[in-house]
Structures are given as C-alpha cells and as structure tokens.
Amino acid sequence: MTAVDVRESVQPSPPVVDLSRGPSLRDSASQTVDMAWRALIKMRRKPEQFIDVAxxxxxxxxxxxxxxxxxxxxxxxxxxxxxxxxxxAQTVLIASMTTGTQLRDDMDKGVTDRFRSFPMSRLAPLAGPMLADVLRYAIAIVLTFSTGWVMGYRPDGGIFGVLGASALLIIAGWSLGWVFCWIGSIARSAQSVQGLSMMIMFPLTFLSNAFVPTDTMPGWLKAFADINPVSFIVTAVRDLANNGTVTGAVGWSLVACAALIAVFAPLAMIGYSRAR
Structure with missing residues (x-):
C-alpha cells in the first residue's frame, strides 16, 4: 500500500444527513424568520404592496x-x-388577503417547488410571509387611528385601550390570513385567489356592525350580522379603544381567531404540500 493510499484510507467520511427526519422546532422557527425576512425584502422592492394599507x-x-x-x-x-x-377591522382583514395572493404567485413562478426540494419545514414558507404581514397590519392601524385623530376622533380608552385594540386586530388579521393562505394553496391563479377572497371578505365586512348599528337592519340580516365574527371583532375593538374595557366580545373574538388557526393552518399546509 502506498503512502497516498494510506492517507486516503484514514480520511474521515463526509457526514450523513438524515433527510427522513423533519426539521426541529428550533430549525422551523429559524426558517420562519428567514422567510419573513425574504417577504420584507420583497415588500421593500415592491412598494405597491403597501397601497392597501397606506x-x-x-x-x-x-x-x-x-x-x-x-x-x-x-x-x-x-x-x-x-x-x-x-x-x-375592514382594512386589516382586507390586507390579510395579500397572503394568499403572494403564495399563489410564488407557486406559479416555481419558487415554492424549490422550497419543497429543500430539507426545510413545510410551515416556514407559509408562516414566514404571514409574520412579515404583521408590519402591514401595524401600518394600517397607525394610519387609521392617525387619520381619525386629525378628524376629531379621541379614543376614551387611552393608550392601553388603543394598544389592546391594535393587538386584537393584528391577531385577527393573522388568523384570517390562514384562510386566504389555504385558498392560495388550492386556487389555480393569483387572480382567482383575489377574486375568491373578495367574495368572502366584502359580505363579511359590510354585513356586520362595522358601519351601521344592526338594529336598523331587517330581522334576517340582523340575525346574520349579530353572529358574524367580524361583528365580534368590531365590537371588541370599540370596547377597548372607546371605553378601555375588556368585554365578552374580546373573548369571543379570540376564540374565533383560535378556531380559524386550528382549522385552516393544517389545511393550508396540506394544500401547500400537495400543490403542483
């Protein structure tokens, strides 16, 4: 055996990566943050994405x-x-529709095919952009409160009431984003995602107590508006911002948000995994 053969025989073999094992919770969190940063970079390069919130x-x-x-x-x-x-409520919930549209656009361009070929969490490409959308929700909330302030609106709930209302709105937008994320994973194009999302959001928003008291509506419409989840969110935001009180509407809103995440987050991940 020559000296070269001896050196080659003692060289360590390359590490074996077990691709059958999924990423750890820490890896999933890190990859989600990376995907969020990618989404923020896209927003910076495409400022038109801020039109709906600005x-x-x-x-x-x-x-x-x-x-x-x-x-x-x-x-x-x-x-x-x-x-x-x-x-x-209307602005934040409508802004959440962008999540599904952007996901479908990435699928159409083949970006998500590359993500699926990597040993990375299936949750990260979905949760990352939604985490970045929190910035868009915050911008919409600040601009709406600021515009109302200029026009004479003074929330009697004080700073803590406003912050509580803002936090609830961000949670509501993020949870509803999973619905549109699921739609984006099963729709055929970004345009169809936008159309389907508008068909869902506009009835939910306008057939609620967002702009008029439900007492002025016909009985059948009032019955729907009173159980509309958007009505619970709007009532909760009013209670927090205008009065600084935590009422039952706040609890029911959080329950509705948790239910949306529990149902549509798994559906979105399944749709994402099966999409071609």
Missing amino acids: VMPILFTVMFAYVFGGAISGDVSDYLPLMIPGIL
Whole structure:
C-alpha cells in the first residue's frame, strides 16, 4: 500500500444527513424568520404592496365619515367612534388577503417547488410571509387611528385601550390570513385567489356592525350580522379603544381567531404540500 493510499484510507467520511427526519422546532422557527425576512425584502422592492394599507385607510376613513356620518349619526364627530373601529377591522382583514395572493404567485413562478426540494419545514414558507404581514397590519392601524385623530376622533380608552385594540386586530388579521393562505394553496391563479377572497371578505365586512348599528337592519340580516365574527371583532375593538374595557366580545373574538388557526393552518399546509 502506498503512502497516498494510506492517507486516503484514514480520511474521515463526509457526514450523513438524515433527510427522513423533519426539521426541529428550533430549525422551523429559524426558517420562519428567514422567510419573513425574504417577504420584507420583497415588500421593500415592491412598494405597491403597501397601497392597501397606506392609501385605503385614509381614503375609507375620510370617505365614509363625510358620506355616511350625517345620515347615520347626525354629525361626523359622533360617527367617528362607531366608524373608526369598523374601518380598522375592514382594512386589516382586507390586507390579510395579500397572503394568499403572494403564495399563489410564488407557486406559479416555481419558487415554492424549490422550497419543497429543500430539507426545510413545510410551515416556514407559509408562516414566514404571514409574520412579515404583521408590519402591514401595524401600518394600517397607525394610519387609521392617525387619520381619525386629525378628524376629531379621541379614543376614551387611552393608550392601553388603543394598544389592546391594535393587538386584537393584528391577531385577527393573522388568523384570517390562514384562510386566504389555504385558498392560495388550492386556487389555480393569483387572480382567482383575489377574486375568491373578495367574495368572502366584502359580505363579511359590510354585513356586520362595522358601519351601521344592526338594529336598523331587517330581522334576517340582523340575525346574520349579530353572529358574524367580524361583528365580534368590531365590537371588541370599540370596547377597548372607546371605553378601555375588556368585554365578552374580546373573548369571543379570540376564540374565533383560535378556531380559524386550528382549522385552516393544517389545511393550508396540506394544500401547500400537495400543490403542483
């Protein structure tokens, strides 16, 4: 045996990576943060993704206040405590639709095929962008409260009431994002995701107590609006921001958010894994 053969025989063999084992919880968390950072970079390069959270809150707040304020409450200033929480819920929930659209767009471009070929968590490509969307929700909330403040809205719940309402809205947007994430995993195109999402969100938003009291609705419509999850969220935001109180509506809103995550997060992961 030559010296070269001896050196080659004692060289350590390369480590064997067991691809059959899934990533650990720590790896999944790290990969989720990486995917969130990737989504933030995409947002920076495509600022048009902020239009729905940067323009819509201001536009809807001004438009709804001056168009409906006098007719519903008799005065714009009296309408603001009723309307601002509704605008907040509408803006955050509509912003959550972007999650499914972006997921479907990545699938159409083959990006998710590369992710699935890596030994990485199946949760990270879904939860990462949704974690980054928290920034978009926060921007929408700050702009809506700021616009309302300029127009004369003064939340009597104080800073803690406003922060509590903001936290609840972020949780609601994040939990509903799993619904649209599931839709994005099973839809055929980004355009179809957007269309289906609008068909879901607009009835839920407008057939609620977001902009008008449910007492003015017909009986059958009032019955639906009273059990509409959006109505619970809007009522909870009003209680927190306007009064600084934690009521039953806050608890029911959190229960609804937990139920959405429990049902649609697994469905989204299954749809993502099976999508082609």
